[in-house]
Amino acid sequence: xxxxxxxxxxxxMTKLRKDFLWGGAVAAHQLEGGWQDGGKGVSVADVMTxxxxxxxxxxxxxxxxxxxxxxxxxxxxxxxxxxxxxLFADLGLKAFRTSIAWTRIFPNGDEDExxxxxxxxxxxxxxELHKYGIEPVITLSHFEMPYHLVTxxxxxxxxxxxDFFVHFATVVFKRYKDKVKYWMTFNEINNQANTDAAxxxxxxxxxxxxxxEDAERTMYQAAHYEVVASALAVxxxxxxxxxxxxxxxxxxxxLYPASPNPRDIFKAERxxxxxxxxxxxxxxxxxxxxxxxxxxxxxxxxxxxxxxxDVLAAGKVDYIGFSYYMSNAVKAKDDEPDSYKYEESKDxxxxxxxxxxxxxxxxxxxxxxYAMNWFxxxxxxxxxIVENGFGAIDKIDADGHVHDDYRVDYLRQHxxxxxxxxxxxxxxxxxxxxxxxxxxxxxxxxxxxxxxxFIYVDKNDAGEGTLKRSKKDSFYWFRHVIAxxxxxx
Ligand code: BGP
Numbered sequence: 001x002x003x004x005x006x007x008x009x010x011x012x013m014t015k016l017r018k019d020f021l022w023g024g025a026v027a028a029h030q031l032e033g034g035w036q037d038g039g040k041g042v043s044v045a046d047v048m049t050x051x052x053x054x055x056x057x058x059x060x061x062x063x064x065x066x067x068x069x070x071x072x073x074x075x076x077x078x079x080x081x082x083x084x085x086x087l088f089a090d091l092g093l094k095a096f097r098t099s100i101a102w103t104r105i106f107p108n109g110d111e112d113e114x115x116x117x118x119x120x121x122x123x124x125x126x127x128e129l130h131k132y133g134i135e136p137v138i139t140l141s142h143f144e145m146p147y148h149l150v151t152x153x154x155x156x157x158x159x160x161x162x163d164f165f166v167h168f169a170t171v172v173f174k175r176y177k178d179k180v181k182y183w184m185t186f187n188e189i190n191n192q193a194n195t196d197a198a199x200x201x202x203x204x205x206x207x208x209x210x211x212x213e214d215a216e217r218t219m220y221q222a223a224h225y226e227v228v229a230s231a232l233a234v235x236x237x238x239x240x241x242x243x244x245x246x247x248x249x250x251x252x253x254x255l256y257p258a259s260p261n262p263r264d265i266f267k268a269e270r271x272x273x274x275x276x277x278x279x280x281x282x283x284x285x286x287x288x289x290x291x292x293x294x295x296x297x298x299x300x301x302x303x304x305x306x307x308x309x310d311v312l313a314a315g316k317v318d319y320i321g322f323s324y325y326m327s328n329a330v331k332a333k334d335d336e337p338d339s340y341k342y343e344e345s346k347d348x349x350x351x352x353x354x355x356x357x358x359x360x361x362x363x364x365x366x367x368x369x370y371a372m373n374w375f376x377x378x379x380x381x382x383x384x385i386v387e388n389g390f391g392a393i394d395k396i397d398a399d400g401h402v403h404d405d406y407r408v409d410y411l412r413q414h415x416x417x418x419x420x421x422x423x424x425x426x427x428x429x430x431x432x433x434x435x436x437x438x439x440x441x442x443x444x445x446x447x448x449x450x451x452x453x454f455i456y457v458d459k460n461d462a463g464e465g466t467l468k469r470s471k472k473d474s475f476y477w478f479r480h481v482i483a484x485x486x487x488x489x
Pocket of ligand 1: 027030187188251323387391435441442443444445450
């Protein structure tokens with residue numbers, strides 16, 4: 001007779017990992033300052049003029065220090081980092097995400113020998129973090145390409161920049177192989193999918209579109225060289241230290257159909273494909289079929305070699321890192337041909353069911369759970385939320401404190417959804433590092449007054465202030481969240 005053996009199995013409710021990386025996220029150009037200290041070269045971020053109140057920053061040819069405020073000094077983390085890291089330890093951080101400024105290591109980007117003073121700065125920073133048991137989580141390229149690579153080679157238009165990036169990645173992987181385990185290659189590499197936004201194409205790829213140029217073709221070519229560079233870096237990183245965890249980093253903004261009309265449904269599908277094909281390539285190691293067909297039909301005739309395709313297949317990422325702030329809705333144009341094409345500036349419509357911040361960022365905590373399921377079903381990889389946060393003009397109360405309950409509410413609701421994605425939907429989540437947990441310069445507008453922090457920094461858009469750090473209400477709240485591993489929100 002068949003022997004029926006009942007095996008007891010317990011699908012234990014997945015909780016957040018015991019070693020869950022509760023942390024905070026920043027980027028070199030948005031907080032370090034010291035923009036020409038220690039031999040640092042001029043980066044793409046250094047040639048952007050500040051905007052204000054949501055006005056996108058503009059590309060300023062050459063360096064006009066007067067117009068680049070406050071980026072150049074930012075919050076002077078370069079000289080304050082020891083005290084700041086002590087504050088981060090007081091907050092209870094397990095991880096600290098930042099970028100290595102490419103121009104500290106290779107001031108022009110095309111040198112053979114690295115700049116030792118730059119390498120030493122990050123050695124000292126990582127040692128300070130480890131003193132308090134804080135794991136560095138490092139972004140290799142966070143809108144900080146050496147400006148010389150733009151002026152001399154055209155940024156990521158040029159295949160040569162692959163070699164410069166891979167050289168930079170190899171040098172820092174080797175130098176910090178025993179101090180840094182978690183890496184990611186390009187910050188929000190997919191932002192450039194919105195070719196209508198000069199800012200996105202320039203900050204991500206150092207490409208300034210010339211008059212009459214096909215921005216879309218240029219974007220696909222530049223993005224191709226970047227994903228090849230990313231795949232090469234992943235392979236080299238694993239050779240240098242097999243324990244490295246190297247991720248993609250995607251700006252995740254879910255795009256919902258504006259109505260149940262099948263035309264809107266498909267528009268949303270095409271929009272998600274267009275914004276996230278970068279993750280397909282970095283995680284699956286190949287271009288999705290729709291894009292190969294689309295590029296052929298468009299007659300782009302891109303420089304994509306068979307050797308490139310082998311590199312992509314061999315350099316798949318270990319996890320999906322992503323930023324999450326908001327969601328959007330998209331609507332098919334009335335005269336839309338069936339081929340469909342997603343055009344961010346034309347297809348996005350206001351979602352009337354959610355609130356928006358004063359910068360128009362639509363607040364949608366459930367969208368984070370949606371995004372985590374979408375990534376999980378598509379890639380079956382661990383995930384890392386490396387940015388999430390609420391930018392606002394904070395007010396200092398009569399008692400001298402910032403009572404940022406609006407920021408706590410935003411983060412609480414998003415952490416609740418994040419936990420559901422882990423505990424109910426089975427997502428394997430490595431960590432959560434809220435963006436700008438110490439006030440810093442806004443990438444989009446160049447403002448200091450668009451604040452995300454749990455730590456207030458006394459400096460405003462006009463450059464006035466003592467740079468003094470102080471704790472907002474959210475500092476004490478987040479410290480308790482970490483202490484209870486997210487149990488008590
Ligand atoms: C993301 C960037 C971060 C950060 C964040 C907030 O795009 O990865 O660098 O800037 O946006 O945006 P902003 O600073 O424009 O408010």
